[in-house]
Amino acid sequence: MIPARKTRQIQVGTLSIGGDAPIAVQSMAATRTQDLEATRRQIRILESAGADLIRIAVDSPADVEALALLAKETDKPLSVDLQENYRLAESVAPHVQKLRYNPGHLHHHEKTRSVQDKVAWIAKIATQHDCAIRIGCNAGSLAPEYKERFPDDHVQALVQQAADHCKLLDDVGFTNYLVSIKDSDPRLVIDANVQFAELRPDVPLHLGVTEAGMPPDGVIKTRIAFEQLVSRGLGDTIRVSLTVPFDNKGQEIEVGRGILADVEAGRFRSVPPNFFDGLNIIACPSCSRVENEKFIDLAEDVKRMTAWAAERDVTIAVMGCRVNGPGETDDADLGLWCGPTTVNLKKGTETVGTYGYDEVLGVLQTELEAIVAAGK
Ligand code: SF4
Numbered sequence: 001m002i003p004a005r006k007t008r009q010i011q012v013g014t015l016s017i018g019g020d021a022p023i024a025v026q027s028m029a030a031t032r033t034q035d036l037e038a039t040r041r042q043i044r045i046l047e048s049a050g051a052d053l054i055r056i057a058v059d060s061p062a063d064v065e066a067l068a069l070l071a072k073e074t075d076k077p078l079s080v081d082l083q084e085n086y087r088l089a090e091s092v093a094p095h096v097q098k099l100r101y102n103p104g105h106l107h108h109h110e111k112t113r114s115v116q117d118k119v120a121w122i123a124k125i126a127t128q129h130d131c132a133i134r135i136g137c138n139a140g141s142l143a144p145e146y147k148e149r150f151p152d153d154h155v156q157a158l159v160q161q162a163a164d165h166c167k168l169l170d171d172v173g174f175t176n177y178l179v180s181i182k183d184s185d186p187r188l189v190i191d192a193n194v195q196f197a198e199l200r201p202d203v204p205l206h207l208g209v210t211e212a213g214m215p216p217d218g219v220i221k222t223r224i225a226f227e228q229l230v231s232r233g234l235g236d237t238i239r240v241s242l243t244v245p246f247d248n249k250g251q252e253i254e255v256g257r258g259i260l261a262d263v264e265a266g267r268f269r270s271v272p273p274n275f276f277d278g279l280n281i282i283a284c285p286s287c288s289r290v291e292n293e294k295f296i297d298l299a300e301d302v303k304r305m306t307a308w309a310a311e312r313d314v315t316i317a318v319m320g321c322r323v324n325g326p327g328e329t330d331d332a333d334l335g336l337w338c339g340p341t342t343v344n345l346k347k348g349t350e351t352v353g354t355y356g357y358d359e360v361l362g363v364l365q366t367e368l369e370a371i372v373a374a375g376k
Helices: 036-049 061-072 086-095 115-128 144-149 154-171 186-199 217-230 250-264 294-305 360-373
Strands: 010-012 015-017 024-028 053-057 078-081 098-101 132-138 177-182 205-208 237-239 280-283 315-319 334-338 342-347 350-356
Touching (some): 010 132, 024 250, 036 061, 036 250, 061 078, 078 086, 086 098, 086 115, 132 154, 144 154, 154 186, 177 186, 186 217, 280 294, 294 315, 294 334, 294 360, 334 360, 342 360, 350 360
Parallel strands (some): 053 078, 078 098, 132 177, 177 205, 205 237, 280 315, 315 334
Antiparallel strands (some): 334 342, 342 350
């Protein structure tokens, strides 16, 4: 039931992705990387669950030191997100097999250096250390230029951004790369990936629905996207993002393999009628950037506490950190993003205030009641 894929094959250490290679299933360590014990345990959990590739977040020199030690202890290929600090590539590349950069984050540092130059530099570092690259586009962090060029077509903006970055790598002769285009709405993920594959059928695709949230909804959203894409022959590696306690992170691999096995066998689950109607809670899967582990409990409390509004068309986003939290809550009716001791509450793009973990739920409740009273 899975048609042959047309992508070229790339190499991530010993792992082949694309072409006729099996679809690789990956996940990410959610712990703070410099907490060696916790991250080591997280890597073991993902290895035991059968991960083909493990992603680790690196934010500081202490994280790089920890990464260097951890890399020696696993034979799984490792990938690192460069996030806003693309210059980290130089220190992490010697320890990993793949670098992920987000085109929407390249403008934050060294504002006078062109994006073209930055991409060429990342490609040079990747070549020196035999790393693959993922061009990782997220709907919540589109580069400003594409927001301006496509103000009314978010999907087209994402697709064009991804295609332009492929060209930047092509132009410097770097071919060991793949692309991801993610969002928390599986319908956008389907549209964007289908459109991108029409433009660049040769480029391998990493599939994922970001901030899918807690099971079972997070699993259903992911399944909707993967069923539609994989059955079209699109998707060379997948990541399921679920908001679950650290010790249950292996579930992301199990769910991913389960969906692939179902598509392979032609077992498509129907999407419940009106699945997209009513209250939509999106929550990030958490990663090492979470500065307070209360985030997972908070996401669960938000779900429990807002159950009374299940029939209302309201979106609430719960994000674990200050890196992606502020931007990725912009499109929600109410957004919470977590800091070390406080939670920031937003209404659309506006900040309502900053509250302690134990007081934010009360304010959220009041804001939600106001939105519902206004007719949502
Ligand atoms: S929002 Fe922050 S904590 Fe959550 S997955 Fe993204 S980077 Fe990690």
